[in-house]
Structures are given as structure tokens and as C-alpha cells.
Amino acid sequence: MSFKGFINTNRLRFFFITILSILSGISGILAGYIQMYWLTYIKENNWTEVAITTGLMALCWFFAQSVIYFVQYLNNIQEEEYFKNLRDRIAEHYFEDGKLHKVSDFQNRLTNDFEIVKNNFFEWYVIVPFYGSMLVASLIALISIHWSIFILSLLIDIISYFLPKLIDKKLEKATIKVSERNNEYLATLSHWFSGLNELRRYFAGAKLLEVQNSSAKKLEKANVNQVVQQQLLTILNGVGELLSTIVLLGATGILVEHKVIIFGAILSVQNFANNVSFGMQTTIQGLTMMRSAKPLMAKISKDVEPMSVQKKTSVEIPYVIETHNLALKFPNGETLQYPDLKINQGEKILLMGDSGSGKTTLFKLLLGIIEPSQGKVKFKNKNNEEINPDFSKIGYIPQEPNLFPGTIKQNITMFDNELNSKVKRAIEEVKLDSDIKKFKNGANTELDLNKLNISGGQRQKIVLARAKIHGSKIILIDEGTSAIDQKATFSILKNLLQSEATIVFIAHNFNENIRNLFDREIKL
Known part of the structure; x- marks a missing residue:
């Protein structure tokens, strides 16, 4: 100015x-x-x-x-x-x-x-x-x-x-x-x-x-x-x-x-x-x-x-995510210290830890939403070379999904009309199809963000469908199925975990069947 x-x-x-x-x-x-x-x-x-x-x-x-x-x-x-x-x-x-x-x-x-x-x-x-x-x-x-x-x-x-x-x-x-x-x-x-x-x-x-x-x-x-x-x-x-x-x-x-x-x-x-x-x-x-x-x-x-x-340099889809000496210091003097992690392409990881152990914060550090007080997050390609990550290929399903004024379809495609033909399949894969049938206008139903004309579970399914339709190669799910019943959660996760995408999933309440779907666990 x-x-x-x-x-x-x-x-x-x-x-x-x-x-x-x-x-x-x-x-x-x-x-x-x-x-x-x-x-x-x-x-x-x-x-x-x-x-x-x-x-x-x-x-x-x-x-x-x-x-x-x-x-x-x-x-x-x-x-x-x-x-x-x-x-x-x-x-x-x-x-x-x-x-x-x-x-x-x-x-x-x-x-x-x-x-x-x-x-x-x-x-x-x-x-x-x-x-x-x-x-x-x-x-x-x-x-x-x-x-x-x-x-x-x-x-x-x-x-x-x-x-x-x-x-x-x-x-x-x-x-x-x-x-x-x-x-x-x-x-x-x-x-x-x-x-x-x-x-x-x-x-x-x-x-x-x-x-x-x-x-x-x-x-x-x-x-x-x-x-x-x-x-x-x-x-x-x-x-x-x-x-x-x-x-x-x-x-x-x-x-x-x-x-x-x-x-x-x-x-x-x-x-x-x-x-x-x-x-x-x-x-x-x-x-x-x-x-x-x-x-x-x-x-x-x-x-x-x-x-x-420099901010607009070429980006690549990460093959490996590593953290080194990662820590975040809060204004009250407390510090979250993370162990060094390595997440390989295609891995299905269950991230666990007590409340306050920093699971959600770890996701935000990986996504660059917040800056660490010390340490670094490194994204690497197949040749183990450090790269600038393509964040558009990293799906993030937070505890409170972000929806925008528009239709259910637009919230799934994120207003990219070229993806409209893939909406039906994405809806089916996250078990949203039965919910869609309840709406008069189906996927073209306008979302009312003030009156919330959809349930919490439906909101989570919309964001899951968003990650699927955009071909996310890495999906970070922060209790993203907490409002969905366990039967549907098991079905959705089983579908997701069969894909080639790298998935890191945070959940507090899960049964042994869900636990067995993952390759390994990381406990903070």
C-alpha cells in the first residue's frame, strides 16, 4: 500500500x-x-x-x-x-x-x-x-x-x-x-x-x-x-x-x-x-x-x-516423510518433543498416544500449517533426495471438516468441474451414497453452513470423498471417522487402506478388527 x-x-x-x-x-x-x-x-x-x-x-x-x-x-x-x-x-x-x-x-x-x-x-x-x-x-x-x-x-x-x-x-x-x-x-x-x-x-x-x-x-x-x-x-x-x-x-x-x-x-x-x-x-x-x-x-x-x-518452484509428490529432532514450544513454556519418524510410501500407519501427546499438532507440522520451534520435516523422492512437496496431493481430514458454501458435489470436487464425472464413485467408496439418496437434489444439494443441514458423519464422508477424488497420495486422517458408526468406519477404512496411498490415521476408539487393517503403529 x-x-x-x-x-x-x-x-x-x-x-x-x-x-x-x-x-x-x-x-x-x-x-x-x-x-x-x-x-x-x-x-x-x-x-x-x-x-x-x-x-x-x-x-x-x-x-x-x-x-x-x-x-x-x-x-x-x-x-x-x-x-x-x-x-x-x-x-x-x-x-x-x-x-x-x-x-x-x-x-x-x-x-x-x-x-x-x-x-x-x-x-x-x-x-x-x-x-x-x-x-x-x-x-x-x-x-x-x-x-x-x-x-x-x-x-x-x-x-x-x-x-x-x-x-x-x-x-x-x-x-x-x-x-x-x-x-x-x-x-x-x-x-x-x-x-x-x-x-x-x-x-x-x-x-x-x-x-x-x-x-x-x-x-x-x-x-x-x-x-x-x-x-x-x-x-x-x-x-x-x-x-x-x-x-x-x-x-x-x-x-x-x-x-x-x-x-x-x-x-x-x-x-x-x-x-x-x-x-x-x-x-x-x-x-x-x-x-x-x-x-x-x-x-x-x-x-x-x-x-x-522461490515460493512457486516446482513441487513433487513425496515418497518419504521424515522428521528430525522435531519440537514445538508453547507460550506457557511447555514443549512437545517428537521422536524421529520415517513414513514410507504406501504405508498404513495407526498413530496413537494419550490426549495432549501432540498427534493433531504433528499433522499440522507435517502440513506446514505451523512452524516447529526446532527440528525439521523433510520430504524426499524415490532417490532419497529432499524435495518441495506437492501439498495438493496430501489429503487432510481434520476432526472438524472444512466445508464451504456450495453444493455437496462442489465440496467434494473443490469447485473443479473436470472432476464431476468421478463424484459418483468417490461417494460410493466412502459410503456416502445412502446419505445422498435422502436429499431431494442429491449431490447437488446446497449446504447450509449456518443451519448445518447435514450431520457430522456426512461432513466427514464429504471430506474423505474429497481426498479420494483428488487422488491424494498421502492421507492424514485426524479422527476423521469419529462421527461415523464403527461398521461404516471399518468398511470405509478397508476401502481406503487397499489403495496405494500412504495413510496415517489417528483414532481413540477402535476395535481389534480396525487395528489389524494397519501395517504398523506409532505411539507418541
């Missing part, structure tokens, strides 16, 4: 945004300059000139006011088009980087972070050239009236420029803190409200409210701190404005009294001075706000970058 990217969204529109903002600011100052002569003509009873200058003032004011609203409209279009492009690229980046991303992180990045950058950077872009042009035009107007007024105004502006720098870094930190606290708040909601029914069942509402309230207070504190820093910036700007009013009004009065400048200047100089002061302060405030958003923009930019060529 960058200013250059914003410009390149539509260069011609950006040109009009900039030029019209500048012209609008200049037009407002021109109206004030004409007002100086208008006031003098009134004092001199020159009514013809009064009428002309009145018309010119009205024309300048109308142009200044109407054009700036049109510019804001154009800027909003430019923003939304740029943000749409960024959201697409971030989604693509998150998809391709192969890392596990929390839903709350993704939501925060695409909503709150974009809103912060919009308010603190891109919304200010229209304001900066508008008030910047007013500042320059006002200084030109002042020097045309008298050099001493210009010098005084310039000195005051220099003071005004350096005052906001006192809180520059604090405002930047406050902006980043809002993003971080919002991310934490979204994560808290995700962690706790996903188990809302369970909390209700055990009357744990007090704890839910406690953690939600605690997280909300941190977010509130971050927002308040940001507002405090913004208010301090406003106060510092106000000091500069007060200084400008006192000094310049007194100096102008002296010059008018000595007939060095015309009578109308006594009002116009103050207006110009106010415009210089306000233009300087607003421009500085805008630049300060824009700078405060840059660290966050830099973070967003990392999520926008396309994946490197």
Missing part, C-alpha cells in the same frame, strides 16, 4: 483531483483578495466597483465551495478502486503463502486497518493540496500588500510548523496501537463466541462478559489515546493561530493608520493571516496524520506483495 499505488489506480483522475483541489484553494483566497478592494470601494461610496467586485467575489466563492465537494467525490472513487485492488491482492497473498492465518487477522487487515489508513492518509490527501494552495496564495497576497506583513506571517508559520512535531511520534504509535488492539479484540470475539452454545450450557456467561469487557477496554483505551494525541495536535495548532491573530492584526492597524496600505486591508490581512495560519496548521496536521499511517501502510504492503518465484 503506497501513495504511488493510489496514483496509478487512475492517473488522469488523480491529476484532476490534485489540480481541482489547488484551484479551489486559490479561488477562495482570490475571493478574499477581491474583498479587500470591495470594502475600500464601499468606504469610498464607489458603487459601480462595489457591484463588480461583489459579482467576482460570489463567482470565486461558488467555484471554491462547489469544486472541493466534487474533488472529494472523485477521491472517494479513487480510494475504493485502489482498496478493491489491494483486497484482491491480499487475499491472493494469504492464499499462496501457505501459512496459517487467523480469521480475525484477515478481518482486521481488510476492514479496520483499511479504515485507519483511509481516514489518516487518503482522506487527508484532498485536504493537503487544498489548504496548501490557500497557504501559498495567502502568502502571495500578503507580500503584495506589504513586505512587513509577509515577514511576520512567515515567522509565525515557522513556529506553527515545529509545534506539532512535539507529538509526531506519539500520534504514530497511537495509530499503530489502535490497529493492534482492534486485532486482539476481534481475536477474543472469535475465540469465545465460536463456543457460545457451550458457554451457555455451563452458565459461563460471566466469564464471557469478563474477557469481552477486558478486551473492549483495551481497545477503548487505545482509541481514547489516539483521540487525545489528535486533540493535542489541534491545541498546538490553536496556539499558532492565536499568535497569528494578535501579532498580525496589530501590525495591520499600524500600517493602515499611517496610510501605508488601503483601508480594506485591515479586514483582508487578518483573513489572509488566518488562512495562512489555518492553511499551515491544517497542511501540517494532514502531513502529520499521513506520516502516522505510514508504518501501518508498510505492514499492509507486506501482505500485498506477490509471492516470490
Whole structure:
């Protein structure tokens, strides 16, 4: 995310945004300059000139006011088009980087972070050239009236420029803190409200409210701190404005009294001075706000970058999976230490171990979903050479299967229409055919993820069929048949284990018949 990217969204529109903002600011100052002569003509009873200058003032004011609203409209279009492009690229980046991303992180990045950058950077872009042009035009107007007024105004502006720098870094930190606290708040909601029914069942509402309230207070504190820093910036700007009013009004009065400048200047100089002061302060405030958003923009930019060529190197189907000195350390200080493992192609392995021994975590380490604290997972080919694995050929059936909005067929094929002809056989192999017959539209039944119009066992069978139809050469099953009765489980496993695929199966409850289907056991 960058200013250059914003410009390149539509260069011609950006040109009009900039030029019209500048012209609008200049037009407002021109109206004030004409007002100086208008006031003098009134004092001199020159009514013809009064009428002309009145018309010119009205024309300048109308142009200044109407054009700036049109510019804001154009800027909003430019923003939304740029943000749409960024959201697409971030989604693509998150998809391709192969890392596990929390839903709350993704939501925060695409909503709150974009809103912060919009308010603190891109919304200010229209304001900066508008008030910047007013500042320059006002200084030109002042020097045309008298050099001493210009010098005084310039000195005051220099003071005004350096005052906001006192809180520059604090405002930047406050902006980043809002993003971080919002991310934490979204994560808290995700962690706790996903188990809302369970909390209700055990009357744990007090704890839910406690953690939600605690997280909300941190977010509130971050927002308040940001507002405090913004208010301090406003106060510092106000000091500069007060200084400008006192000094310049007194100096102008002296010059008018000595007939060095015309009578109308006594009002116009103050207006110009106010415009210089306000233009300087607003421009500085805008630049300060824009700078405060840059660290966050830099973070967003990392999520926008396309994946490197190295990430997209050729991949192969693993023949052997090995782990060496593999361990995972948790924030609470506990460490899961794994024995060195070797899984050969075609092996059918039963993975066992007490609860908490790290069976599910091992699968996630093998799949690269989480990174180990030490050690390494190695994938090798037939020649015992280390390779980059083709994860699309590694099927994973987790305890809670992942289904997506769409039909049963689409969830099996993962939206690959070329696999439609293989759906019927895959459904039969995982014993889903009898379930399919219960649905009016069969495999074309739309899944309702909110109301869950299928059972837990049916969900598991769909994911098993998904692994089969995609020709997975390695299938990791984490209690993937726990919701299926033992008779059907035995039949499904017997079918699966007759294939050439490497299968590693985690199960807590299994009988001797199921146990005898496997080549060997690994106990953690």
C-alpha cells in the first residue's frame, strides 16, 4: 500500500483531483483578495466597483465551495478502486503463502486497518493540496500588500510548523496501537463466541462478559489515546493561530493608520493571516496524520506483495516423510518433543498416544500449517533426495471438516468441474451414497453452513470423498471417522487402506478388527 499505488489506480483522475483541489484553494483566497478592494470601494461610496467586485467575489466563492465537494467525490472513487485492488491482492497473498492465518487477522487487515489508513492518509490527501494552495496564495497576497506583513506571517508559520512535531511520534504509535488492539479484540470475539452454545450450557456467561469487557477496554483505551494525541495536535495548532491573530492584526492597524496600505486591508490581512495560519496548521496536521499511517501502510504492503518465484518452484509428490529432532514450544513454556519418524510410501500407519501427546499438532507440522520451534520435516523422492512437496496431493481430514458454501458435489470436487464425472464413485467408496439418496437434489444439494443441514458423519464422508477424488497420495486422517458408526468406519477404512496411498490415521476408539487393517503403529 503506497501513495504511488493510489496514483496509478487512475492517473488522469488523480491529476484532476490534485489540480481541482489547488484551484479551489486559490479561488477562495482570490475571493478574499477581491474583498479587500470591495470594502475600500464601499468606504469610498464607489458603487459601480462595489457591484463588480461583489459579482467576482460570489463567482470565486461558488467555484471554491462547489469544486472541493466534487474533488472529494472523485477521491472517494479513487480510494475504493485502489482498496478493491489491494483486497484482491491480499487475499491472493494469504492464499499462496501457505501459512496459517487467523480469521480475525484477515478481518482486521481488510476492514479496520483499511479504515485507519483511509481516514489518516487518503482522506487527508484532498485536504493537503487544498489548504496548501490557500497557504501559498495567502502568502502571495500578503507580500503584495506589504513586505512587513509577509515577514511576520512567515515567522509565525515557522513556529506553527515545529509545534506539532512535539507529538509526531506519539500520534504514530497511537495509530499503530489502535490497529493492534482492534486485532486482539476481534481475536477474543472469535475465540469465545465460536463456543457460545457451550458457554451457555455451563452458565459461563460471566466469564464471557469478563474477557469481552477486558478486551473492549483495551481497545477503548487505545482509541481514547489516539483521540487525545489528535486533540493535542489541534491545541498546538490553536496556539499558532492565536499568535497569528494578535501579532498580525496589530501590525495591520499600524500600517493602515499611517496610510501605508488601503483601508480594506485591515479586514483582508487578518483573513489572509488566518488562512495562512489555518492553511499551515491544517497542511501540517494532514502531513502529520499521513506520516502516522505510514508504518501501518508498510505492514499492509507486506501482505500485498506477490509471492516470490522461490515460493512457486516446482513441487513433487513425496515418497518419504521424515522428521528430525522435531519440537514445538508453547507460550506457557511447555514443549512437545517428537521422536524421529520415517513414513514410507504406501504405508498404513495407526498413530496413537494419550490426549495432549501432540498427534493433531504433528499433522499440522507435517502440513506446514505451523512452524516447529526446532527440528525439521523433510520430504524426499524415490532417490532419497529432499524435495518441495506437492501439498495438493496430501489429503487432510481434520476432526472438524472444512466445508464451504456450495453444493455437496462442489465440496467434494473443490469447485473443479473436470472432476464431476468421478463424484459418483468417490461417494460410493466412502459410503456416502445412502446419505445422498435422502436429499431431494442429491449431490447437488446446497449446504447450509449456518443451519448445518447435514450431520457430522456426512461432513466427514464429504471430506474423505474429497481426498479420494483428488487422488491424494498421502492421507492424514485426524479422527476423521469419529462421527461415523464403527461398521461404516471399518468398511470405509478397508476401502481406503487397499489403495496405494500412504495413510496415517489417528483414532481413540477402535476395535481389534480396525487395528489389524494397519501395517504398523506409532505411539507418541
